[in-house]
Amino acid sequence: MSEVVFDRIVKTYQRNSIRALDDVSFSADRGSLFGLIGPDGAGKTSIFRILATLTLPDRGQARVSGWDVVKDYSKIRQVVGYMPGRFSLYPDLSVGENLSFFAALFNTTVQANYDLIKDIYRQIEPFKKRRAGALSGGMKQKLALCCALIHRPSILFLDEPTTGVDAVSRKEFWQTLGNLRKQGITILVSTPYMDEAARCENIALIQNGKILSINTPQKIAGEFPETLFAVRSNNMSGLLRDLRGMSGIGSCYTFGEFHHITFRQGIENPQKWLVGELESKHHHEIEFMQVQPTIEDCFIRLMKKDE
Numbered sequence: 001m002s003e004v005v006f007d008r009i010v011k012t013y014q015r016n017s018i019r020a021l022d023d024v025s026f027s028a029d030r031g032s033l034f035g036l037i038g039p040d041g042a043g044k045t046s047i048f049r050i051l052a053t054l055t056l057p058d059r060g061q062a063r064v065s066g067w068d069v070v071k072d073y074s075k076i077r078q079v080v081g082y083m084p085g086r087f088s089l090y091p092d093l094s095v096g097e098n099l100s101f102f103a104a105l106f107n108t109t110v111q112a113n114y115d116l117i118k119d120i121y122r123q124i125e126p127f128k129k130r131r132a133g134a135l136s137g138g139m140k141q142k143l144a145l146c147c148a149l150i151h152r153p154s155i156l157f158l159d160e161p162t163t164g165v166d167a168v169s170r171k172e173f174w175q176t177l178g179n180l181r182k183q184g185i186t187i188l189v190s191t192p193y194m195d196e197a198a199r200c201e202n203i204a205l206i207q208n209g210k211i212l213s214i215n216t217p218q219k220i221a222g223e224f225p226e227t228l229f230a231v232r233s234n235n236m237s238g239l240l241r242d243l244r245g246m247s248g249i250g251s252c253y254t255f256g257e258f259h260h261i262t263f264r265q266g267i268e269n270p271q272k273w274l275v276g277e278l279e280s281k282h283h284h285e286i287e288f289m290q291v292q293p294t295i296e297d298c299f300i301r302l303m304k305k306d307e
Helices: 043-050 073-079 095-105 113-125 135-150 167-180 217-222 236-243 271-281 295-306
Strands: 001-013 018-029 033-037 059-064 080-083 153-158 186-191 202-207 212-213 228-232 249-253 258-264 285-291
Touching: 001 043, 001 186, 018 033, 018 043, 018 059, 018 080, 018 186, 018 202, 018 212, 033 167, 043 153, 043 186, 080 135, 080 212, 095 113, 095 135, 113 135, 113 167, 135 153, 135 167, 167 186, 202 217, 202 285, 202 295, 217 285, 217 295, 228 236, 228 271, 236 249, 236 258, 236 271, 249 295, 258 285, 271 285
Parallel strands: 033 186, 033 202, 080 153, 153 186
Antiparallel strands: 001 018, 001 059, 202 212, 228 258, 228 285, 249 258
């Protein structure tokens, strides 16, 4: 059963006439971990603000737990926890005071729901008297998650929760989300990090306010339609320029320490042809291999196709 439904939503910000969401539709099942994957400005925050009843859509309908985000906003706010992308707690209040304040907003106490947050809160409890503004990025993240969970919501909205956080804290955070999901909480999370997409049950790739693809991470990666190769040489910037100038190259983009490429049809022996071309352009230390497409490769292909 779908816990969250986003149906043909359009959202335009009038002050700059930017269409943040362009006919966006998706749904997330109850108890699932659904990821919105895309870069800054893709429309992820606008989706969360509509679902959290903080802004209204121009067109379309969105429902959370069966309730309409426009008509039933007061009911929705009782059952969702929302963690914005920017740290939004009170920096001059201590860790303990922030948590008590948010519990009081929902007419509950920290003690009443401590069992839900204890695994997270134990990591910051030694600093409960420290001002929230003085915490590290990872500690701020844990405190914000505790505050979002303190009223025991059935749905959790997390807008880029790991941005600006160190790698260890990122890993711990995703382990925490896995534990929360086991308790039946529906989780919608957004991230610009493609490696985090694989941790979700289903993902939506979004760019410029449009959904490019929705599926499991494995199926999206498996939909890459061409054979993909990686190549590098002693002159990577020159290599990129030369590859993009070759008529036999279908696509080319930088990917880590390599450039990922596809070939146009008609190249019988791609490796022999490419190495010969590159050597004629004075490239040395050439490495060439076939690679398995990732979600990021699929996203780049879909993005270029949309453009």
